Amino acid sequence: MRLRNIICMGIVLVCGVGCSDFLDVQPKDKQSEKQLFSTRGGFYMAVNGIYNKVASTALYGKNLSYELVDVISKRYSPLQANTYLTALSSFDYADNSVQTGLSNTWTAAYNTILNCNVVLDNLEECDGILLTPEYRMLKGEMLALRAFLHFDMLRLFGPVYKNHPEAAAIPYNESARVSALPLLTADSVMHEKILRDLDESESLLADSDPVIEGGPMASLENDQDVYLRYRQLRMNYYAVLALKARVYLYAGEQAKALAAARKLLTDARVDEYFPAVDPNKLLANQDNPDRVFSTEVLAGIYVKDRADIHSNYFSSEQAGNNYLHPRKNFVNMSLFAGETQDYRFQAWWRTASNESEGGYDFIKYEEIAQPAEKGETEYFYAVFMSLIRLSEVYYIAAESEPVLADKYAWLNKIRERRGLGALIVISEDDFMKRLRTEYLREFMGEGQIFFMYKRLYATIASDENGNDANAYEPREERYVLPLPSGEIANR
Numbered sequence: 001m002r003l004r005n006i007i008c009m010g011i012v013l014v015c016g017v018g019c020s021d022f023l024d025v026q027p028k029d030k031q032s033e034k035q036l037f038s039t040r041g042g043f044y045m046a047v048n049g050i051y052n053k054v055a056s057t058a059l060y061g062k063n064l065s066y067e068l069v070d071v072i073s074k075r076y077s078p079l080q081a082n083t084y085l086t087a088l089s090s091f092d093y094a095d096n097s098v099q100t101g102l103s104n105t106w107t108a109a110y111n112t113i114l115n116c117n118v119v120l121d122n123l124e125e126c127d128g129i130l131l132t133p134e135y136r137m138l139k140g141e142m143l144a145l146r147a148f149l150h151f152d153m154l155r156l157f158g159p160v161y162k163n164h165p166e167a168a169a170i171p172y173n174e175s176a177r178v179s180a181l182p183l184l185t186a187d188s189v190m191h192e193k194i195l196r197d198l199d200e201s202e203s204l205l206a207d208s209d210p211v212i213e214g215g216p217m218a219s220l221e222n223d224q225d226v227y228l229r230y231r232q233l234r235m236n237y238y239a240v241l242a243l244k245a246r247v248y249l250y251a252g253e254q255a256k257a258l259a260a261a262r263k264l265l266t267d268a269r270v271d272e273y274f275p276a277v278d279p280n281k282l283l284a285n286q287d288n289p290d291r292v293f294s295t296e297v298l299a300g301i302y303v304k305d306r307a308d309i310h311s312n313y314f315s316s317e318q319a320g321n322n323y324l325h326p327r328k329n330f331v332n333m334s335l336f337a338g339e340t341q342d343y344r345f346q347a348w349w350r351t352a353s354n355e356s357e358g359g360y361d362f363i364k365y366e367e368i369a370q371p372a373e374k375g376e377t378e379y380f381y382a383v384f385m386s387l388i389r390l391s392e393v394y395y396i397a398a399e400s401e402p403v404l405a406d407k408y409a410w411l412n413k414i415r416e417r418r419g420l421g422a423l424i425v426i427s428e429d430d431f432m433k434r435l436r437t438e439y440l441r442e443f444m445g446e447g448q449i450f451f452m453y454k455r456l457y458a459t460i461a462s463d464e465n466g467n468d469a470n471a472y473e474p475r476e477e478r479y480v481l482p483l484p485s486g487e488i489a490n491r
Contacts, residue, residue, distance in 0.1 A: 037122040055301040058108035066445040073450035074467040076324040091478045103484035109149045116146045117176040133208040140204030144235035147197040155451045158186045162457050198244050205237040215273040239299035242388045245396045258400035261393050276417040288368040294381035298388045307367030314362045316352040326466035331360040334463045343419045344441050364445050454479040
């Protein structure tokens with residue numbers, strides 16, 4: 001069964017059994033909830049529904065990928081006619097439309113977390129319904145997803161951790177009941193909650209996730225259902241290891257970040273399961289190139305209308321007032337200066353057809369033609385977006401290494417994957433500049449650049465600024481987004 005049918009089947013099933021309320025808010029009808037979780041299929045329907053919410057526009061289908069968080073990291077120069085995008089680009093978080101967008105993201109994240117907790121509660125009462133490996137796998141996924149969502153709310157709305165780990169941050173919801181929860185300190189959220197959940201998730205998935213023995217397309221032995229395939233669309237074991245490395249780095253614990261990164265990068269199966277993008281299938285294939293480098297993605301989301309992202313936001317001919325584009329000459333003369341042989345430049349950027357010289361369209365999410373045979377693999381990367389990419393783990397290892405030469409060595413491994421020559425060892429400052437450039441090139445349209453700036457509490461340098469060529473010094477009011485007014489009013 002092809003991916004389109006697999007995912008769509010899950011959506012239809014979830015919405016067709018009377019559990020649409022489950023996908024949005026806590027179920028009011030406990031009998032309906034009990035009925036849903038009375039079968040193996042019911043558990044998988046609920047879990048599929050949760051992942052569908054993760055891919056919504058309020059979360060990683062827009063706000064936390066290519067739009068909101070990329071705009072506030074100064075990736076684009078939005079058209080003045082779009083007051084929402086221009087307000088975002090100037091850090092105007094008091095703007096009504098911006099506040100609405102932030103509130104939508106907060107609400108979607110915590111509703112999704114609530115539903116993770118509903119699944120977790122019912123997993124503890126599922127005697128005889130699920131096989132032990134399934135129970136452990138689903139519990140591990142839900143714990144990881146709960147931690148993942150809380151972590152991004154912390155990174156977005158919490159304090160600059162580097163400066164104020166003791167400051168009040170966000171609530172951490174571990175209940176399936178709707179209730180007002182206290183704001184915990186950033187340090188408490190990080191160490192007592194997120195890392196605790198990730199540790200348990202890793203332990204559960206280590207002996208239950210089919211990805212470990214069979215790779216990202218694997219299913220449990222003899223399983224004939226569609227639910228367990230495409231482990232890249234789930235919080236799988238390898239994604240959890242990467243997430244732990246990301247969290248430790250954000251917390252400033254570089255030794256632990258390096259240990260988590262090494263655990264992943266020294267696993268021989270990782271190179272086999274998540275190989276580097278093939279340039280022959282990328283650059284020499286203009287019909288259906290894998291522009292998202294899907295083979296390197298540890299975990300991502302299914303977005304059936306992904307091609308609309310390009311036409312609605314990144315096409316100079318179609319996007320209208322929503323058009324997002326870097327300032328003139330930024331892409332070729334700043335972002336990829338002297339290294340336009342980089343696969344990312346060649347695959348993700350195209351000279352805008354209706355702009356003067358120096359304008360580029362971002363084409364990572366442009367529609368690709370389906371092959372005549374419509375194979376699973378080709379269709380998969382046409383509807384796929386990254387949440388956690390293997391390259392980030394290399395960057396984490398590079399930043400966390402105590403020896404300068406080792407830092408460059410990790411960085412050069414990804415540069416080689418991108419068609420670039422090795423860097424020579426120069427200095428710590430040179431390394432950090434090179435690393436930042438890698439983040440800017442690699443994670444365009446994926447939402448990680450803002451979090452890099454906030455973590456480092458760094459200036460957005462003029463040659464890194466895709467908006468207006470000014471330098472923006474770090475300020476708390478730029479990097480700490482305000483809690484939604486509704487959340488404040490309930491306290």
